[in-house]
Amino acid sequence: MSLDSPALAPNRGCRDTPVLKERGQREVFCGLTGIIWLHRKMQDAFFLVVGSRTCAHLLQSAAGVMIFAEPRFGTAILEEKDLAGLADANTELDREVARLLTRRPDIKQLFLVGSCPSEVIKLDLARAAERLSGLHAPHVRVYNYSGSGIETTFTQGEDACLAAMVPTLASTTARELLVVGALPDVVEDQCLSLLAQLGIGPVRMLPARRAADLPAVGPETVFALVQPFLGDTHAALIRRGARHLPAAFPFGEEGTTLWLWAVAQEFGISRDHFDAVTAAPRARAAKAVAAHAATLNGKSVFFFPDSQLEIPLARFLARECGMTPLEVGTPFLHAAITGPDLDLLPEGPVISEGQDVDRQLDRQHAAAPDLTVCGLGLANPLEAQGHTTKWAIELVFTPVHFYEQAGDLAALFSRPLRRKALLSKGVAA
Ligand code: SF4
Numbered sequence: 018m019s020l021d022s023p024a025l026a027p028n029r030g031c032r033d034t035p036v037l038k039e040r041g042q043r044e045v046f047c048g049l050t051g052i053i054w055l056h057r058k059m060q061d062a063f064f065l066v067v068g069s070r071t072c073a074h075l076l077q078s079a080a081g082v083m084i085f086a087e088p089r090f091g092t093a094i095l096e097e098k099d100l101a102g103l104a105d106a107n108t109e110l111d112r113e114v115a116r117l118l119t120r121r122p123d124i125k126q127l128f129l130v131g132s133c134p135s136e137v138i139k140l141d142l143a144r145a146a147e148r149l150s151g152l153h154a155p156h157v158r159v160y161n162y163s164g165s166g167i168e169t170t171f172t173q174g175e176d177a178c179l180a181a182m183v184p185t186l187a188s189t190t191a192r193e194l195l196v197v198g199a200l201p202d203v204v205e206d207q208c209l210s211l212l213a214q215l216g217i218g219p220v221r222m223l224p225a226r227r228a229a230d231l232p233a234v235g236p237e238t239v240f241a242l243v244q245p246f247l248g249d250t251h252a253a254l255i256r257r258g259a260r261h262l263p264a265a266f267p268f269g270e271e272g273t274t275l276w277l278w279a280v281a282q283e284f285g286i287s288r289d290h291f292d293a294v295t296a297a298p299r300a301r302a303a304k305a306v307a308a309h310a311a312t313l314n315g316k317s318v319f320f321f322p323d324s325q326l327e328i329p330l331a332r333f334l335a336r337e338c339g340m341t342p343l344e345v346g347t348p349f350l351h352a353a354i355t356g357p358d359l360d361l362l363p364e365g366p367v368i369s370e371g372q373d374v375d376r377q378l379d380r381q382h383a384a385a386p387d388l389t390v391c392g393l394g395l396a397n398p399l400e401a402q403g404h405t406t407k408w409a410i411e412l413v414f415t416p417v418h419f420y421e422q423a424g425d426l427a428a429l430f431s432r433p434l435r436r437k438a439l440l441s442k443g444v445a446a
Contacts, residue, residue, distance in 0.1 A: 305424025
């Protein structure tokens with residue numbers, strides 16, 4: 018088996034498609050939701066949101082049953098007296114942090130996460146993080162980032178978190194590969210195993226599972242992103258002298274192969290060795306995807322903006338599952354990051370950035386797609402109107418990267434169509 022070159026010439030892709038830029042009412046999560054997966058990834062970190070009861074309720078509902086498992090996140094709730102300036106919010110914050118760190122001595126990294134209320138009252142959490150880092154060093158390092166809905170959309174919370182860590186990473190002159198983006202542990206292990214079999218190393222991860230494993234960064238660092246929503250982290254790493262390896266994202270058999278091949282070329286791995294290492298998992302992935310492509314082939318798909326995963330996922334659905342994307346909406350379009358996926362996405366769909374939800378709903382109704390990928394707030398109303406939907410949030414919470422998950426990724430899209438077919442048979446019977 019050998020590596021397929023992309024079948025489409027670049028001028029047939031979507032890199033040069035004019036982007037429909039929309040600004041209006043949005044139906045998206047704020048960046049606080051990133052805490053749900055980040056706290057599971059970073060096993061000695063705690064995320065302390067400085068916000069209101071609304072923020073606490075959002076986390077509780079987004080985390081579902083996880084809130085009963087003594088999670089490593091919480092909300093320091095700003096009371097009315099804080100908002101009115103009657104209490105010194107900084108003194109209260111210091112007291113809450115001291116209490117938390119005494120109770121949870123396992124915490125090595127503490128993130129003070131800004132919210133809309135803390136931004137609006139201009140609570141300076143960056144200075145608070147510096148002060149608290151000094152107070153609790155060397156045992157605990159305190160960081161700050163904003164997950165507020167005014168500044169961040171859903172997965173951007175992870176970007177803000179990682180970007181806040183980059184300036185504090187140690188310097189190195191070693192030539193290392195840095196893989197950037199939070200992956201579930203089982204997927205991270207698969208990624209590291211493939212890279213090791215290819216002979217690529219040393220490999221570091223950001224985020225690391227523990228503070229002691231945090232990577233160093235410098236002019237010989239090359240980094241590959243595994244998530245497309247890491248624009249600020251990408252910029253912060255480049256400021257530290259690291260070099261980005263642009264590649265399609267590792268979704269599906271083709272995406273994973275192209276991602277690994279971009280890294281392999283950088284490290285001088287021969288094509289023969291690459292093919293020998295990847296042949297078996299590629300074949301497994303292609304077979305697993307084919308089982309679902311039968312349902313998806315020839316169907317149209319419409320993406321509302323949600324996670325910034327939309328462009329690579331549309332590429333996967335178009336090229337490996339035979340779907341026709343009609344509109345691919347993304348909260349932000351970062352051409353340096355998603356360019357390789359845009360090159361591969363067959364021309365045709367509307368590429369939209371940002372949102373004006375009513376106008377987008379009008380376009381979705383007119384397009385009448387077979388499958389609509391959207392947030393939870395739109396899914397049930399659209400189902401009630403007879404549309405078939407896929408909740409976009411599952412794409413972030415489910416392991417979907419690399420070869421062994423390619424079939425599960427295709428299944429996430431085929432399941433709603435199969436369910437619809439089964440239910441309509443039931444109605445007909
Ligand atoms: S940060 Fe803002 S958008 Fe997010 S839950 Fe709190 S108030 Fe709502």
